[in-house]
Amino acid sequence: MNTEYLAKFYKKTYTEKIDALVKAELLTELQADNLKNEGVDLGQDIGEHMIENYIENYSLPLGVAMNFLIDNQETVVPMAIEEPSVIAAASFAAKIIGSAGGFTTVVSERMMIGQVTLKDVADPSTAIKKIKNSRQEILDRANEAHPSIVKRGGGAKDLSVRLLESDTSENIPSFLVVHLHIDTQEAMGANIVNTMMEGIAPYIEELTGGTALLRILSNYATECIATATCTIPSYKLKTTNFSGEEVRDRIVEAAQVAWVDPYRAVTHNKGIMNGVDAVVVASGNDWRAIEAGIHAYAARSGQYRALSKWHTNEKGDLVGTLTLPLPIGTVGGSISIHPAAKLSRTLLQEPDAKRLESILVSVGLAQNFAAIRALVTDGIQKGHMGLHARSLAISAGAKGAQVEKIAEALKKAPHMNLQTAKDYLSKL
Numbered sequence: 256m257n258t259e260y261l262a263k264f265y266k267k268t269y270t271e272k273i274d275a276l277v278k279a280e281l282l283t284e285l286q287a288d289n290l291k292n293e294g295v296d297l298g299q300d301i302g303e304h305m306i307e308n309y310i311e312n313y314s315l316p317l318g319v320a321m322n323f324l325i326d327n328q329e330t331v332v333p334m335a336i337e338e339p340s341v342i343a344a345a346s347f348a349a350k351i352i353g354s355a356g357g358f359t360t361v362v363s364e365r366m367m368i369g370q371v372t373l374k375d376v377a378d379p380s381t382a383i384k385k386i387k388n389s390r391q392e393i394l395d396r397a398n399e400a401h402p403s404i405v406k407r408g409g410g411a412k413d414l415s416v417r418l419l420e421s422d423t424s425e426n427i428p429s430f431l432v433v434h435l436h437i438d439t440q441e442a443m444g445a446n447i448v449n450t451m452m453e454g455i456a457p458y459i460e461e462l463t464g465g466t467a468l469l470r471i472l473s474n475y476a477t478e479c480i481a482t483a484t485c486t487i488p489s490y491k492l493k494t495t496n497f498s499g500e501e502v503r504d505r506i507v508e509a510a511q512v513a514w515v516d517p518y519r520a521v522t523h524n525k526g527i528m529n530g531v532d533a534v535v536v537a538s539g540n541d542w543r544a545i546e547a548g549i550h551a552y553a554a555r556s557g558q559y560r561a562l563s564k565w566h567t568n569e570k571g572d573l574v575g576t577l578t579l580p581l582p583i584g585t586v587g588g589s590i591s592i593h594p595a596a597k598l599s600r601t602l603l604q605e606p607d608a609k610r611l612e613s614i615l616v617s618v619g620l621a622q623n624f625a626a627i628r629a630l631v632t633d634g635i636q637k638g639h640m641g642l643h644a645r646s647l648a649i650s651a652g653a654k655g656a657q658v659e660k661i662a663e664a665l666k667k668a669p670h671m672n673l674q675t676a677k678d679y680l681s682k683l
C-alpha cells in the first residue's frame with residue numbers, strides 16, 4: 256500500500272477518492288470503474304438467493320477510515336454504517352494513535368465452543384465420568400461428522416462438561432452441558448460446529464441416559480479473544496481548552512466511571528461497537544453473533560462493565576486497552592457472496608481471520624478514544640452535529656448541491672434541527 260495518495264482523503268471528490276485508492280494500490284482499475292459506474296450493490300439476483308421472501312436490498316453507506324497503523328502495518332479500514340461522524344472519529348483517533356506507534360494486538364487461539372445440553376440426566380456425576388472417559392471417542396465422532404475441517408488442520412480438539420444446578424426458586428431442573436472446543440480455522444464456524452453437535456448428540460444420550468435438548472454453538476466465544484493496546488504521550492492530547500495532562504486524566508476518569516456504572520458502561524460500549532459493528536458488517540460477518548458475545552463478555556464479572564480500560568503509565572502517557580471476543584470468519588456465510596464484502600476484503604489486503612480480529616479490536620479502541628476524548632473536552636455535539644448537519648438537510652428534502660449549502664448554514668444556526676433545515680430549504 257502506498258499511503259502518500261491518501262492524505263486529506265475526506266477533502267477529495269468522490270472520483271478523486273476512488274482514484275486515490277487505485278494509486279494507493281488498494282483497488283484495481285477494474286474495481287474502480289465498477290464502483291464509479293454501477294457500484295457493488297448486492298443485486299436482486301443474489302439477494303433473492305440469500306434470504307426468504309426477498310423484496311429489496313437495504314443499503315448502508317460503505318466508507319473507509321484512514322490512518323490506522325496496526326502491528327506496524329498501515330491499514331485502510333472499510334466501514335459500513337449509517338451514522339455520521341463515526342468514520343471521521345475513527346480516522347481522527349487513528350491519526351493520533353498512529354503518530355505514537357499505532358495499535359499493538361494479541362490474538363488468542365481461535366477456538367469455538369459447541370454445546371450439547373442434556374435434560375433428565377438421572378445420575379449426573381456418573382454421566383460426567385462416562386463423558387470424560389469417552390473423550391476421544393466423542394472427539395472422533397465430532398470430527399467424522401465434519402471431516403473437511405479436519406483436513407484443513409482444524410476440528411474438535413477438546414471437551415469439557417458443566418453441570419447447571421437446579422434452581423428450585425424458579426422451578427428450573429438441572430441440566431448437563433457438554434462443550435466441544437473446536438478449531439474452525441478461517442470460518443466463524445456456526446454450521447461446522449452445529450453439524451458436529453448434532454453428530455455427537457445421540458452417542459452422548461446413550462452414554463448419559465439423558466435427552467439432548469439443544470445442539471448448537473455458543474456465541475459466547477471466550478476462547479476467541481483479541482486485545483489491542485495503544486500508548487499516547489499526553490502532549491498529543493492537548494486541546495484549545497485543556498492541557499494534554501488534563502485530557503489524559505479526564506479520559507482515565509471517564510473510563511473509571513464506565514467501569515463502575517452500568518448506565519454509563521452501555522453508552523461507552525456503544526461507542527466501541529460503532530467501530531466494531533461497522534467493520535463486521537463491511538466484512539460480511541454475522542454482527543448479531545458478535546454483538547451478543549461482546550455484551551455477555553462485558554458482563555462476565557456479574558456486572559455489565561466498560562470493555563476498555565484507560566490508565567496512565569509511569570512515563571505519564573495515556574494507555575488504552577480493549578479486549579473482545581471476536582469469532583469472525585474470512586470464509587463462509589455470505590462473506591464470499593456479498594460483492595461489498597469482497598471489496599472490503601480487497602481494501603483490507605486479504606486478511607486472515609486473526610488479522611481481521613486485530614483490525615476489529617483496534618478500530619473499537621480508536622472509536623472509544625475519539626468518543627471519550629470528545630466527551631471530556633468539547634462535548635460530543637460539536638463534532639457529531641457538524642457532520643450530522645448533512646443528514647438533517649437530506650431529511651428536510653434538500654437535493655444535490657442544496658445539501659452542502661443547508662448543512663453549512665445549519666452549522667452556524669443557533670438551533671440545528673429539522674425545522675431550521677426546512678426553513679433554510681424553503682428560503683433557498
Ligand SMILES: CC(C)(COP(=O)([O-])OP(=O)([O-])OC[C@H]1O[C@@H](n2cnc3c(N)ncnc32)[C@H](O)[C@@H]1OP(=O)([O-])[O-])[C@@H](O)C(=O)NCCC(=O)NCCSC(=O)C[C@@](C)(O)CC(=O)[O-]
Pocket residue numbers: 262263264265321322338339340341342343344345346347348350522523524525526527529622625626627629630635637638639642
Ligand atoms: C468528528 C471529529 C473527528 C472532528 O474533530 P476535529 O478536531 O474537528 O477534526 P480535524 O478537522 O482537526 O481533523 C482531524 C482528523 O480527523 C479526521 N477527520 C476530520 N473530519 C473528517 C471528515 N469530515 N471525514 C473524515 N475524516 C475526518 C481526519 O483524519 C483529520 O485528519 P487530517 O486528515 O485532516 O490530517 C471529532 O470531533 C470526534 O472525534 N468526535 C467524536 C465523534 C464520535 O465519537 N462520533 C460517534 C457518534 S456519537 C456515539 O454514538 C457514541 C458515544 C459518544 O455516545 C459513545 C460514548 O458516549 O462513549
Ligand SMILES: NC(=O)C1=CN([C@@H]2O[C@H](COP(=O)(O)OP(=O)(O)OC[C@H]3O[C@@H](n4cnc5c(N)ncnc54)[C@H](OP(=O)(O)O)[C@@H]3O)[C@@H](O)[C@H]2O)C=CC1
Pocket residue numbers: 403404407439440441442443444445446447448449472474541544584586587588589
Ligand atoms: N448462533 C449462530 O451464530 C448461528 C449462525 N449461523 C450462520 O452460520 C454462518 C457461518 O457458519 P460457518 O460454518 O462459518 O460457514 P459455512 O457453513 O459457510 O462453512 C464454512 C465453509 O467455508 C469453507 N472453507 C474454505 N476455506 C476454509 C478455511 N480455510 N477454514 C475453514 N473453512 C473453510 C468450508 O469448506 P469445507 O466444508 O470444505 O471445509 C466450509 O464449508 C453464518 O451465516 C451465520 O450467520 C447459523 C446458525 C447459528
